[in-house]
Structures are given as structure tokens and as C-alpha cells.
Amino acid sequence: MGRAWIWVQWLIGWLPVAALFAVLMMTVHGAGIHEALHYSLRLMATAAVLGLVVHRVTARLPWPHPMRLAFIAKHALGAALYAVAWVLANSIVESVRVGSIVLVVGPGIAAYLVTGVWFYVMIAGVAYAQRAAARNAQLEALQARSQLAALRAQLHPHFLFNALHTVVQLIPLDPERATRAAEQLAALLRASFDNPREFVTLREEWAMVQLYLDIEAIRFGERLRVVTEFEDAALNELLPSFALQTLVENAVRHGAAPRVEATTVRVTARVEGETLLIATADDGMGAEPAALETGGTGLRRLRERLGWLYGASASLTVQTAPGRGLRVELRLPVKDEA
Numbered sequence: 001m002g003r004a005w006i007w008v009q010w011l012i013g014w015l016p017v018a019a020l021f022a023v024l025m026m027t028v029h030g031a032g033i034h035e036a037l038h039y040s041l042r043l044m045a046t047a048a049v050l051g052l053v054v055h056r057v058t059a060r061l062p063w064p065h066p067m068r069l070a071f072i073a074k075h076a077l078g079a080a081l082y083a084v085a086w087v088l089a090n091s092i093v094e095s096v097r098v099g100s101i102v103l104v105v106g107p108g109i110a111a112y113l114v115t116g117v118w119f120y121v122m123i124a125g126v127a128y129a130q131r132a133a134a135r136n137a138q139l140e141a142l143q144a145r146s147q148l149a150a151l152r153a154q155l156h157p158h159f160l161f162n163a164l165h166t167v168v169q170l171i172p173l174d175p176e177r178a179t180r181a182a183e184q185l186a187a188l189l190r191a192s193f194d195n196p197r198e199f200v201t202l203r204e205e206w207a208m209v210q211l212y213l214d215i216e217a218i219r220f221g222e223r224l225r226v227v228t229e230f231e232d233a234a235l236n237e238l239l240p241s242f243a244l245q246t247l248v249e250n251a252v253r254h255g256a257a258p259r260v261e262a263t264t265v266r267v268t269a270r271v272e273g274e275t276l277l278i279a280t281a282d283d284g285m286g287a288e289p290a291a292l293e294t295g296g297t298g299l300r301r302l303r304e305r306l307g308w309l310y311g312a313s314a315s316l317t318v319q320t321a322p323g324r325g326l327r328v329e330l331r332l333p334v335k336d337e338a
Contacts, residue, residue, distance in 0.1 A: 014051075018044040046089040047116075050082055051123040058127040063133060076122060079085045083116025166219045181218045187211055198309075199335065202269055202278070203235040216252055224256045225264045234269040237276045238335040240309055246298040247280040247328050254326050255284025274334050281327040286320045299328070306332075 021040035026033060057078055064071050090104040104112075167185055170178035190320065206228075213226055226248075247265060256263035263284040270277055306314040313333045320326040 014044045014048045017047075029038060032320060033263055042093055043090060043334075046093060047086055047119050048088060051119070053121040054078070054082060054120055055127050058124050058131070063128050063132070075120075079120040079126075080113075081116045085112040086116040086119065087112050098212065106211050106306040166215050170219065181215050183209060184218075189218075197241060199238040200241045202230070202239055202244065202276075205239060205241065206230070206235075209245050209248050211250065213252075216256075220252075220256055223260070223262050224252065225262060227264060227266045229266070229268040229270075231270040233271045237271060237332075239276065239278065239330075239332055240302075240305060243302060243306075243330060244278060245266055246302045247330060250299055250328060251280045251282045251284070254287040254320075255264050255282030258285040271334065276332045276334055278330040278332075279327065281325065283325045286324050286326050 001285070018037075018040045021043060022036040026036045031039070055322060059076060061071065087104065087109070091102055094104050095104045161226045164185060167178055167181045170181055213224075216224055244267070246264065250264045255265060263282055265282045268277075268279045268281075299318065303316045306316060310333060315329075317329045317331075318326070319328075
């Protein structure tokens, strides 16, 4: 937010107070509307300028938890000084305006001082409320970032451990293939840790997924077939890193892994208006819907992550039934840039 806009907000905040004072002067003291407006605006102008000092004071005196007597005493002294300074500032402005020394006391010096104290309390209260709101917003943003980092960190080991499990399974059966798989896993690890971004293009994500599929191809051989249908426009769109990886891994886990027959996993991506649609579908064993949403599944973590990143703008839907394959659709709003 620009400094000029902050000043505009500050002035706008004082206008209702000036209007209230003008109404009081007209109703209580019988002043005309022009006289009342001019006088009240002068009073509020000096109060607003002195209020900037109060704002700085509140920044140097954070709200204590628990409340302390010293804090109250400092603000009581500040309120008294503000009230006196306000009376003096109004007197100086009026003296300059009429060309002679004038002490502005209005209906009485006591009433002016009390009004000054009330202004101080109002300004300080608003300042502390604004800082509390800003602090809460920062805490919520930090919590969101921490939650995203935790969910993202959970996705890393989820597919890396599965890939490592593939290598371990191959060691007693085919040491040569296990060696090749270990080398590919090392490449997968490097690619994973060399890309810490929250969002990547679909093209980059698919390059990562291919490393994973290369390892699974060693494990499954001809039992795993992958077919892709990517629109050119979709390849340059952004999505959360490891999102497509999660979908593909889920298809392999619930489709190819439980069966002896060959399983085809179809991966598609296209842009529909302002939405990026990514889908995986297999003709494998399928799964119980409840099994995909409970425990530490990658889909559940991905859905939580989508909620933090997009709110209700993104969706993850699953269509499955035992023995009839699994289809997962991910819909994301098109992002302009990373």
C-alpha cells in the first residue's frame, strides 16, 4: 500500500469526527454551518497531526500480556500531554489566522482537555487494534506457509519411499535391474531436491514423473503401460509441484500393483477456459473410495494442499469401484505466472 493512500485513509478517518463536532456546534452553540465546518476542520486537522505522534508512541509501547501498571501510567501521561498540546496547537493556528495571540478554550479549558484525552484514547485504541489485526494476518499467513511446507514435505517421501521399495524388491530377483533402478532413483532424488518451487509447469512436472515411471517400468515391465494426451497449451500451465506425481503414483499403486495382467494408465491434460484439467485413469483393480481418503494417502495430502493454495477454486475428484479401475480428475485455475 502506498504512503499517499495511507494518508488518504488517515484523513478520511477524521472526517466523521469533524462532522460530529460541526453538528454539535450548530445544535449546542447555534453556529452557522460554514462557521461550524471551518472551525471543526481546524480542530480535527491539529488533532490528526498530533495523532501521528500518538501512532508512533503506540509502536514503541507494545500492548503487554499481561497488562502492566507502567503501561497504563505511560499512556495516562501521554494522554495529558496530547490534550495540552492540542489546546496549544489550536491556539497557535487561531492566533495566526486572526493576527493576534488567542487562547482557544471553547466552552472551557477542562472540557477541551477532556476532549483531548478522549482523542488520545481513540487514536491509541485504533492503532493497537490495527497492529493486532496485522499481527493476526501475519500469523495466519505464516501458519498457512508452514502447513503448505509440511504437506509438501510429506509428498516427497511418499513417492521416494515407494521408488526405494521398488529397488529393494528387485535386489534378490534381478541385481542388474536393481542397479539400474537405483541409478534412476538417484536421478529422481536430484531432480526432486533441485526443484524447491511451490509451482512448476506441467512440462517440468511430467519430466519428474517420467523418472518415477522409468523405475516402475523396471519393476512391472510389460505389465505397466502409460498413455499420455497433453494439449500443447496445457504443458506451459502451472500446477503445484508433485501434484501430477501423486495422481500417477496413485494409479500405479491401486491399478497395476495388485494385478498380474497388464494395466494401462492414461494421463491427460487440457485447458478448458480458465481451468487446467489433469486426469489419470487406469483399467486396473480399482479401490474402495474410503481407502483413498483415509490414513496417510497422497490424495488426501494433495487435497489438503490444494485447499491452502487455492481455497475452493481447485478440486480433486475420484471415481472408482473395485474391479473397474480408477479415475482421478484435478481441476486448477489457470495461473498467469509462477
